[in-house]
Amino acid sequence: MKMVRSLILGSTAAFAAMSGAQAADLPVKAKAVEYVRVCSLYGAGFFYIPGTDTCIKLGGYLRIDTSFNGTGTQDAPAWNSDAGQGNRYRNYFVTRSRMALTVDTRTATEYGVVRTFAQGDFQFDTLGNGTENPNSLSTTLGNNTNLLNTPGGGYVAVEYVFIQFAGFTFGKSSSAFATPWNGYPGNNSSSLIGGHDTVTGVNNIQYTAQFGNGVSGTIGLDDPTVFNRTSIYNLSIPTALSATGTSANAYAGTHSPDIVGNIRIDRAWGLFQLSAAAHEVDASYNTLGAGAVPTALSEISGHPETKWGGAVSAALNIKNIPTGAGDDIKVDATYAKGDTKQVISTSGASPSFAMFGSSGIGAYQSVGFGATTDGVYSTGAAGTGGIKGIRTGHRACSAATPLFGTTVRPRLPIVPLTERLLQVRVSATPVTPTSTSPSSASSPAGLPSRT
Amino acid sequence: MWSHLDQKFAGTATLTPTAPKPTAVYEFKDQDTVSFNVRAQRNF
Numbered sequence: 001m002k003m004v005r006s007l008i009l010g011s012t013a014a015f016a017a018m019s020g021a022q023a024a025d026l027p028v029k030a031k032a033v034e035y036v037r038v039c040s041l042y043g044a045g046f047f048y049i050p051g052t053d054t055c056i057k058l059g060g061y062l063r064i065d066t067s068f069n070g071t072g073t074q075d076a077p078a079w080n081s082d083a084g085q086g087n088r089y090r091n092y093f094v095t096r097s098r099m100a101l102t103v104d105t106r107t108a109t110e111y112g113v114v115r116t117f118a119q120g121d122f123q124f125d126t127l128g129n130g131t132e133n134p135n136s137l138s139t140t141l142g143n144n145t146n147l148l149n150t151p152g153g154g155y156v157a158v159e160y161v162f163i164q165f166a167g168f169t170f171g172k173s174s175s176a177f178a179t180p181w182n183g184y185p186g187n188n189s190s191s192l193i194g195g196h197d198t199v200t201g202v203n204n205i206q207y208t209a210q211f212g213n214g215v216s217g218t219i220g221l222d223d224p225t226v227f228n229r230t231s232i233y234n235l236s237i238p239t240a241l242s243a244t245g246t247s248a249n250a251y252a253g254t255h256s257p258d259i260v261g262n263i264r265i266d267r268a269w270g271l272f273q274l275s276a277a278a279h280e281v282d283a284s285y286n287t288l289g290a291g292a293v294p295t296a297l298s299e300i301s302g303h304p305e306t307k308w309g310g311a312v313s314a315a316l317n318i319k320n321i322p323t324g325a326g327d328d329i330k331v332d333a334t335y336a337k338g339d340t341k342q343v344i345s346t347s348g349a350s351p352s353f354a355m356f357g358s359s360g361i362g363a364y365q366s367v368g369f370g371a372t373t374d375g376v377y378s379t380g381a382a383g384t385g386g387i388k389g390i391r392t393g394h395r396a397c398s399a400a401t402p403l404f405g406t407t408v409r410p411r412l413p414i415v416p417l418t419e420r421l422l423q424v425r426v427s428a429t430p431v432t433p434t435s436t437s438p439s440s441a442s443s444p445a446g447l448p449s450r451t
Numbered sequence: 452m453w454s455h456l457d458q459k460f461a462g463t464a465t466l467t468p469t470a471p472k473p474t475a476v477y478e479f480k481d482q483d484t485v486s487f488n489v490r491a492q493r494n495f
Contacts, residue, residue, distance in 0.1 A: 059494075060494075061493060067488045078484045356468075356482070360478075363477055367478070
């Protein structure tokens with residue numbers, strides 16, 4: 001390094017000598033070096049952007065995941081699609097390499113600190129994730145992000161992007177309904193079912209009021225379009241349901257944001273939070289074609305009455321338990337009706353389930369499935385008489401313990417891998433049956449996960 | 452991570468699942484699956 005620097009200096013000197021000779025031997029004035037000025041107001045890692053009053057911190061992580069026996073990266077279990085079928089198309093392992101880059105800025109203004117935060121993920125996955133099925137790798141889909149994972153390719157995912165000022169949060173961040181740990185009470189799986197998870201951020205506006213002694217209240221408006229809407233099924237569509245209970249999504253356009261909020265007490269002993277959400281369930285039309293696409297008869301067929309669903313959740317975190325330094329316990333329980341995302345949730349979309357196994361009674365195979373919907377409706381004499389909201393509920397519990405020493409932990413964040421060994425999530429009773437015929441009913445499905 | 456699908460149907464039915472599965476008699480049954488994730492990570 002020293003040698004390189006002297007070489008550069010040497011060539012600079014040579015150029016300076018040349019230009020100096022052209023400029024009639026005037027002395028070259030060296031510009032003063034401006035060192036980075038450390039900003040110590042907001043914790044470690046901040047420095048002033050030169051020439052401004054804004055402090056900036058660059059951060060992130062480098063992460064390599066390999067998931068075995070799953071439908072996708074970061075430990076999505078084999079609970080649907082080709083992996084759930086266990087067929088010849090499934091990939092036995094799925095890999096992902098990611099660089100997450102975060103940019104955090106703070107500016108002290110007359111009216112308080114303004115903060116911006118954003119995280120982009122530069123990543124490259126196994127092509128097709130859990131499947132090599134030509135249907136999943138179709139190039140005719142146009143929006144198939146899987147196809148970006150080709151040799152020399154990769155793509156960018158956007159996580160948090162928000163501005164905070166005077167108690168307000170604007171942008172893409174965790175919902176006010178979420179617990180601080182989202183779907184990660186102590187695990188490294190992005191698919192731990194049971195409870196709200198917007199760890200990658202949902203577009204929202206929030207206001208948080210601090211009442212002192214660690215008590216705070218937050219209200220928020222979430223954009224429901226991609227996160228909080230699972231699906232509505234119109235059971236009147238001919239052959240509406242697949243063999244595993246799924247159907248096309250018959251949601252109408254978004255009319256109202258989800259209204260969410262929490263009350264939280266955050267002290268040295270831990271944290272307790274109550275949160276609630278209201279979610280609009282509005283279907284498109286009574287008469288729809290296959291795939292829930294509109295037909296010429298749709299508009300005159302009318303639509304079921306719009307309903308509101310909702311969810312409530314309680315979360316408890318107890319720190320400093322006697323098993324060791326840094327150990328804690330996290331428990332949360334959620335109940336939802338017509339707002340299934342708040343229970344059946346991953347860090348991405350809400351999955352439906354279709355798993356196949358062996359049969360002990362001579363059938364070809366066995367099957368278990370569960371469709372994830374916010375509501376179902378059908379018209380006619382045997383119809384549902386409007387949208388029927390789907391009820392879901394769960395309890396979740398985890399105990400986390402850092403098996404590595406606390407001095408090592410900040411440097412080697414492998415801890416979640418060990419923490420999840422002790423994590424338990426128990427019980428779920430989602431999805432009310434909506435029809436008597438097994439082949440056309442929206443399935444009862446419970447999906448507790450344990451590690 | 453162990454995942455268990457607790458479903459409430461009983462008996463059997465003739466179903467036509469997504470290909471490549473055949474139209475056949477399937478038994479309704481709870482299902483289990485185990486997945487495993489290995490991670491190397493460095494924060495900066």
